[in-house]
Amino acid sequence: MLDPESLYSANANNMQKSVIRELLKLLTTPDIISFAGGLPAPETFPVEGLRAAADKVFRERAAEALQYGTTEGDKELKDQLIAFEARQGLRLSRDELLVISASQQALDIVCKVFLDPGDLVIAGRPTYLGEIQAVQSYRASILGIPFSGGDDGFDMAELRARFANSKRAGKKVKYLYVIPDFQNPTGICWSLAKRRELLEFSYENDLLVVEDAPYREIRFLGETLPSLYQLDQDGEARRNVIGFKTFSKILAPGTRMGWIVGPPEIIAKFVVAKQAMDLCSNVFTQAWIAEYLRTGAIYAQIEETRKLYRGKRNHMVACLEKHMPKRPDLRWTSPEGGLFLWITLPESIDTERMFARAIEKKVAYVIGSAFYFDEPQGNCMRLNFSYPSLEQIDLGVRRLADCVGEELGGSD
């Protein structure tokens, strides 16, 4: 009898299920208030605009949109993306742009093209779970860098020290993975000074920078800062930054569509990798989104999303202030954009252990340990504010505060 276990690759044996996606499956009870997912609010989906755009593709480009496409991506969509990025001051040509099936595919392509088993990726500590999974699936490791106390980016002294250590240990760091705008899971936005410092560090050490920017457009407070890609382009133009974005948070995740920007020779390598992965991204959806972008409706629509999330974020922060026990060792980030905030609880609390209590009280979060590659910190949690309603935020935070109160009472 065939034993599949004996046939799996070393990479497959190193793959880890997503804790979040497994958690989400448990949350089918309708009266649980979930802060666990990373779902955009469905009321932000421009259903009528998308419907009209799809209909136009059926009427005008059906034979082409239903046929095979190039691996590089639909030219019309690329031109629309170039125009979209130009509004933020980015100068792009078609060969600096690859259309992809949303950000997770970008993470997979970058790992496949750059990582050998045993290689290192520098990333935040904590960092996005999807990056951890992608890196694990190629048997590479993450060198985690803690964030500074000011919530403005990496602790740069730690970055330098840990990088030097890993070099001494003979490890090869292939790239720096960062989410400068409203990081997942913490919500942290990097300051301009820290962005410049990180870029300088990458120049000094000939490191590639991978800038994941799914939430960049979802800023609801403060001023937009230049991306690392822009800082390089407008400065020394050393071309060591790869950026990627997705339509998941600014349009609709069900479209599974995103894009990578980078130097043409790296994009060309990605194209070869993607050919063997899926030939090309959904051709119909590319034509459809190009059509939607052409109408220009996306700008007002993103503005609406920003307003909605600003209200939800403000409400969540207000509810936390109102209901959570007041202690110096209980704090949360106050993000200026994105979908998440990050709570650090007193060290006696283990959010994984507390999870059963939370489910009993009908509220859910993501345990913080899910976002650590190694030596996870147990007293943290990620809360999502984009999906729940204002009422649910209020009630959910009350329930969560009750949990924390009980844990503290029990452990005192």
Add this chain to the structure above:
Amino acid sequence: MLDPESLYSANANNMQKSVIRELLKLLTTPDIISFAGGLPAPETFPVEGLRAAADKVFRERAAEALQYGTTEGDKELKDQLIAFEARQGLRLSRDELLVISASQQALDIVCKVFLDPGDLVIAGRPTYLGEIQAVQSYRASILGIPFSGGDDGFDMAELRARFANSKRAGKKVKYLYVIPDFQNPTGICWSLAKRRELLEFSYENDLLVVEDAPYREIRFLGETLPSLYQLDQDGEARRNVIGFKTFSKILAPGTRMGWIVGPPEIIAKFVVAKQAMDLCSNVFTQAWIAEYLRTGAIYAQIEETRKLYRGKRNHMVACLEKHMPKRPDLRWTSPEGGLFLWITLPESIDTERMFARAIEKKVAYVIGSAFYFDEPQGNCMRLNFSYPSLEQIDLGVRRLADCVGEELGGSD
């Protein structure tokens, strides 16, 4: 200055561009008749039916179809696929089914989950280029098995001999990759006896079988034979067959949608792999195709496609008989289904060398050598008959016959 070349993974350095996709880019001259692609005829796309189905999704399931979905795939689509396969006598449960972004993603998932560098995959000689690319991208190799003279499957004596040799050499064969129905590139359909023999061989040697069946429904002559998956299910049920199919040839390739069937424990492993690759396939397209399948229109539509391709195939075979030089060492396969036929020319002709002459005469094909993992045979070519019109087939075959005649004249 950063040198990306110094950062690429060993896998990336082993990746090869698709000869076909590079060839196709050259074919922008409008008066070239191309037998080179593998495109379905656009007149087979059920544009109105798909438009109505998409519109229904917008009206009834928009919020869900535009949101994130599960990695496993949309339940409605899965149920429609179970019903679709049941008409062919297949019994499937949801956990034996994974929705994927068309077949190339299945090839990538299978390679990622099973192949370590240096491993072997047994496949036809020649075989599908996309499988060659996928295997190369994980630094594994293909052990090519020639087809028997009767065009009915592998030369089984060669299979046994080559497998025994590779075992003696200490190589690990991870799976058998076969396209039993109208193989790409040859058009060969495996006989029932050969199917049984291959399955028996896989049982004897505890080998996994990967059955790629993109053309299975596109049979226009003869009787449908049971798939390897079915033969196993209806026989010993050893559960060592993984099958995959795509909507690319039976609906529209621009939808980038397909499915894998297999034992639940292997499907579960594939789900974990796919999570790190793209989280989930296009959610809107899953709902959209489920809606289209629900109407039942696909069966009549596939029947129309079969009729159309039967006419084109018959015409191409008739034109070859009429125009090609008559010699025992110049022959072609006569497929009972699929999109391609395979021509073997006299050994003095190298189709790669002849390609310039063909382009000059404004006709294109795929050089046979593209479909060999190693030691390519130079005197073959693949012709596609699904895309060109009857007139183009006639004119193109005349041009090709002229090329061959001139080559033979020149080399005599």
